[in-house]
Amino acid sequence: MNKAWRVGVHGAGGRMGRAVIQALHQHPQLSLSVATDAPGSSLIGTDSGELAGVGRNAVLLTDQLDQAAAQCDVVIDFSRPQGTLLLVEALAASDVALVTGTTGLAAAEQAKLLELAQSRPVVQAANFSVGVNVCVKLTEMAARIMHGMADIEIIEAHHKHKVDAPSGTALRLGQAVCDALDQNLDDVAVKSRDGNIGPRPDGTIGFSTVRGGDIVGEHTVLFAAEGERVEITHKASSRMNFATGAVRAAAWLREQPAGLYDMTHVLGLE
Ligand SMILES: NC(=O)C1=CN([C@@H]2O[C@H](COP(=O)(O)OP(=O)(O)OC[C@H]3O[C@@H](n4cnc5c(N)ncnc54)[C@H](O)[C@@H]3O)[C@@H](O)[C@H]2O)C=CC1
Ligand SMILES: O=C(O)C1=N[C@H](C(=O)O)C[C@H](O)C1
Numbered sequence: 337m338n339k340a341w342r343v344g345v346h347g348a349g350g351r352m353g354r355a356v357i358q359a360l361h362q363h364p365q366l367s368l369s370v371a372t373d374a375p376g377s378s379l380i381g382t383d384s385g386e387l388a389g390v391g392r393n394a395v396l397l398t399d400q401l402d403q404a405a406a407q408c409d410v411v412i413d414f415s416r417p418q419g420t421l422l423l424v425e426a427l428a429a430s431d432v433a434l435v436t437g438t439t440g441l442a443a444a445e446q447a448k449l450l451e452l453a454q455s456r457p458v459v460q461a462a463n464f465s466v467g468v469n470v471c472v473k474l475t476e477m478a479a480r481i482m483h484g485m486a487d488i489e490i491i492e493a494h495h496k497h498k499v500d501a502p503s504g505t506a507l508r509l510g511q512a513v514c515d516a517l518d519q520n521l522d523d524v525a526v527k528s529r530d531g532n533i534g535p536r537p538d539g540t541i542g543f544s545t546v547r548g549g550d551i552v553g554e555h556t557v558l559f560a561a562e563g564e565r566v567e568i569t570h571k572a573s574s575r576m577n578f579a580t581g582a583v584r585a586a587a588w589l590r591e592q593p594a595g596l597y598d599m600t601h602v603l604g605l606e
Contacts, residue, residue: 342369343586344408344432346423347415348397349379349387351497352437355579356412357388363583368395369407374419375399401426408432410586414578416499417441424448427456434458435585437578439504453596457589461599462504464581468555469599471570472512475557478566479516486559486566487536488513493546493554502527502543509557510541 343360347353348371360368371384377399385393404411405426410433413420420438425448427434433456436449452458463469479488492506502510507521514521526542536542546554553572559565572578581599588602600606 340365340367341409341587341590342367342407343583344368344370344372344404344411345384346372346401346404346411346413347419347438348384349373349377349382350414352414352575352578352582354388355575356414356582357384358390359576359579359583361385361388361390361393363587366583366587368393370403370411371395371397372401372404372423373397373399374415405430405432410435410589412436412582412586413438414582417445421445421448424452428452431456433586433589435582435589436460437462437464437582440500450596454594456594457592457597458595459585459589459597459599459602461581461585461602462508463553463578464585464599465570465572465577466581466603467570467572467577468505468508469603469605471555471557471568472508472600473605474568475509475512476516478557478559478568479513482559482561482566483517486561487538487540487542489542489544489558489560491544491546491556491558493548493551495551496547496549498547501545501547503545503553503555505553505555506543506545509555510543513541513557 343366345353345356379397380399382397383392384395384397385391413436415438417440439462490506490509492503510521524541526540556567556569558567585602
């Protein structure tokens with residue numbers, strides 16, 4: 337890589353946006369060119385480097401998404417589904433690449449992202465940490481071997497500010513089970529239980545959600561069989577794992593043709 341790649345950060349005022357700006361600050365080739373956030377945010381006009389704790393960088397937070405399309409080679413997005421949708425629309429006429437970690441997208445928003453990926457490379461991952469993506473592969477293997485002998489449950493825990501449930505990572509781990517077993521996740525997922533629900537139906541995948549305090553992110557895939565159980569667990573204790581993973585994906589994208597990629601592609605786990 338011989339020229340600095342200009343990177344935009346969308347959702348720059350949030351927990352992940354600030355962590356990504358920190359990760360970019362340490363990167364030898366990628367540099368922050370634009371920092372965007374929601375219209376009406378009290379942080380618009382703030383110096384993004386100061387906000388992220390890396391010192392003034394003269395990149396002020398803006399709600400003008402046309403700047404992302406004009407002044408970036410790639411945008412890293414950790415915002416909200418509506419923010420991702422507006423970004424996708426703003427980038428459509430450009431050839432700017434996209435890395436997005438926003439979770440909780442509805443089917444229509446997901447379809448727009450897929451459309452964008454027909455004209456430039458896009459990495460979308462519910463979790464950019466290396467460890468979680470290793471867990472995705474371990475889950476596929478365990479599902480292939482233990483299906484039929486074990487009940488599969490996915491338990492996740494996050495901080496009290498998180499707005500979507502189950503987490504994107506929990507759903508990705510459920511998808512890993514379904515990929516291994518050639519199933520449709522919507523057909524087998526059980527996302528809530530309450531009252532006199534009867535015995536557990538065979539072949540379902542249960543999801544349990546914990547929310548509290550400052551938990552960064554914890555996921556367990558439980559394979560509960562007769563007389564034994566396997567638990568595949570990941571615990572994040574810092575958001576920098578996600579941020580450095582997203583920056584790694586942005587650098588990787590530079591060499592890729594148009595298409596929709598996952599963090600397992602970036603890590604060569606496919
Ligand atoms: N894929 C991964 O590895 C990870 C994904 N996430 C996901 O990233 C997203 C953000 O998480 P946090 O940073 O913790 O949330 P946060 O609430 O701290 O930050 C979200 C930011 O997005 C901004 N925003 C909201 N609506 C917007 C809009 N319409 N346009 C532009 N900006 C908008 C907010 O003002 C805020 O600055 C969530 O969906 C979360 O689940 C979080 C951590 C890791
Ligand atoms: O909102 C968060 O914080 C996180 N969200 C992602 C998810 O929904 O899986 C990833 C990580 O666990 C943190």
